[in-house]
Amino acid sequence: MDAQYTIVIADDHPLFRNALFQSVHLAISGANLLEADSLDSLLTLLDKEPDVDLLLLDLKMPGANGMSGLIQLRNQYPDLPIVVISASEEPSVIRQVRSHGAFGFIPKSSDMRALIGALNQVLDGEPVFPEGLGEDSDDVSDLTDRIAALTPQQYKVLCMLSDGLLNKQIAYELNVSEATIKAHMTAIFRKLGVKNRTQAVILLQQLDLAP
Structure with a gap:
């Protein structure tokens, strides 16, 4: 995939951020990669960079408060594709991520090949979620709407x-x-x-x- 994409990696762990950086470079040649280590630094970056093609978001980083950070980002940047990359891989968490408007969920335990495949799928316009999650709860959707x-x-x-x-x-x-x-x-x-x-x-x- 040779198109020029601008991709933001938001994660507060430098080692994982660096590993993800390398994976994205392997998946997407010539990508313009930007980094953020907190919700505040991410919001500042997104204000300066209006043409971001994809945000790779960790749910647990300073200022994010779990799902509420994702909801706030969806609220402020409704057209920005957000893929959550998280170590919290429980089906209930992934269902919440999906109901809160994320474009995909990639477990942090994914190997390099799975990660690259998921990134290419997302950039082709296809959401990526693990199978067998079931339906989203109405209570979760209602709470999402209120926070948003x-x-x-x-x-x-x-x-x-x-x-x-x-x-x-x-x-x-x-x-x-x-x-x-x-x-x-x-x-x-x-x-x-x-x-x-x-x-x-x-x-x-x-x-x-x-x-």
């Missing part, structure tokens, strides 16, 4: 809330007034269909991967 309804700033506030920060701490981190954060909270609770901070955090934790 948040603006990027509201999502960031929710993640900080999940980290245990107080309103005034969140306001300081985002360089806005405490009144602005309270307004965000009201909107977040309404969109998520919850009544308080605790319920909002529990909802977000439902999207986290099991350890």
